[in-house]
Amino acid sequence: MKEHPLAEHPLHRYVRPSAVQTANCPGCGNGTAAQAILRAFDELALDMDDFVFVSGIGCAAWIPSPFFYADVLHTTHGRAIAFATGIKLGAPDRKVMVISGDGDITAIGGNHFIHAARRNIDMIVVCMNNGIYGMTGGQMAPTTPFGLVTQTSPYGNIENVFDISRLAEAAGATYVARWTTYHPRQITRTMKKVLQRRGFSMIEILSQCPVQFGRKTGIGSATEMLEDYKRRSVSVAKAKEMSPEELESRIVVGELLDIEKPVLTDELAARRRKLEEEREGRNG
Ligand SMILES: Cc1ncc(C[n+]2csc(CCOP(=O)(O)OP(=O)(O)O)c2C)c(N)n1
Ligand code: SF4
Ligand SMILES: [Mg+2]
Numbered sequence: 163m164k165e166h167p168l169a170e171h172p173l174h175r176y177v178r179p180s181a182v183q184t185a186n187c188p189g190c191g192n193g194t195a196a197q198a199i200l201r202a203f204d205e206l207a208l209d210m211d212d213f214v215f216v217s218g219i220g221c222a223a224w225i226p227s228p229f230f231y232a233d234v235l236h237t238t239h240g241r242a243i244a245f246a247t248g249i250k251l252g253a254p255d256r257k258v259m260v261i262s263g264d265g266d267i268t269a270i271g272g273n274h275f276i277h278a279a280r281r282n283i284d285m286i287v288v289c290m291n292n293g294i295y296g297m298t299g300g301q302m303a304p305t306t307p308f309g310l311v312t313q314t315s316p317y318g319n320i321e322n323v324f325d326i327s328r329l330a331e332a333a334g335a336t337y338v339a340r341w342t343t344y345h346p347r348q349i350t351r352t353m354k355k356v357l358q359r360r361g362f363s364m365i366e367i368l369s370q371c372p373v374q375f376g377r378k379t380g381i382g383s384a385t386e387m388l389e390d391y392k393r394r395s396v397s398v399a400k401a402k403e404m405s406p407e408e409l410e411s412r413i414v415v416g417e418l419l420d421i422e423k424p425v426l427t428d429e430l431a432a433r434r435r436k437l438e439e440e441r442e443g444r445n446g
């Protein structure tokens with residue numbers, strides 16, 4: 163039997179043997195996130211065959227596709243959650259995870275995002291927030307900091323910024339957490355939790371794009387961006403003691419929400435069962 167090209171790596175069994183070359187640039191945060199996610203599968207000894215991974219279009223969409231050794235659907239830009247919804251409704255026994263970019267999920271795909279959250283569809287959404295459209299050359303996104311000069315805001319971004327986690331919470335998500343690529347162990351811990359819960363779980367991961375974001379903002383290299391995440395991150399508990407002024411430009415990290423609400427797929431299954439029972443009662 164041919165040896166797996168990553169045979170020495172502890173997570174090699176989760177990576178498709180034929181897909182070992184990443185599309186992402188050196189220093190990109192996407193690799194850190196990929197590894198942190200797969201580590202959670204490994205620590206929980208989960209079977210990848212129980213999962214369907216879905217991504218849209220963008221650099222972050224290359225995290226699961228084609229690398230994760232499972233069923234992976236690489237869909238169209240902005241439609242990952244729509245495809246994931248279809249999978250979950252058609253095959254409710256499969257666990258569905260969307261991994262895609264901030265533009266994909268909150269710009270073109272924003273409506274799918276808020277309604278999936280509102281419906282509390284049983285799926286995990288990992289939104290890789292690099293504050294830019296990375297793959298297409300650094301155009302501004304709804305997450306691009308105010309004032310930032312980008313390819314499409316040569317005089318500085320004049321638009322206000324989405325807070326993705328708060329958007330998910332306001333739309334009805336039942337679990338929301340935010341981390342950065344400076345926090346891989348925390349990402350794994352959070353991932354292990356959401357892999358074991360039901361409902362719409364959203365993890366926002368701030369991730370460095372040194373190529374399209376770092377060098378244009380002047381923040382610089384991947385290392386400097388990670389240092390910036392480290393410097394600006396503040397825990398949920400600490401943030402509660404800080405004023406809005408103190409929190410300005412800080413990144414609140416940790417678990418932001420964990421509540422229970424009816425899950426759409428469970429409700430649907432219950433209605434189906436009830437209808438079938440009624441039908442059997444009539445026929446019998
Ligand atoms: C309907 C449609 N509109 C626009 C595009 C071009 N496009 C591809 S990826 C992308 C943005 C990617 O940004 P994001 O989702 O943040 O992912 P990143 O590359 O930053 O990880 C755009 C605008 C497209 N492929 N399809
Ligand atoms: S352009 Fe940015 S987000 Fe895309 S792979 Fe390169 S570093 Fe990562
Ligand atoms: Mg992006």
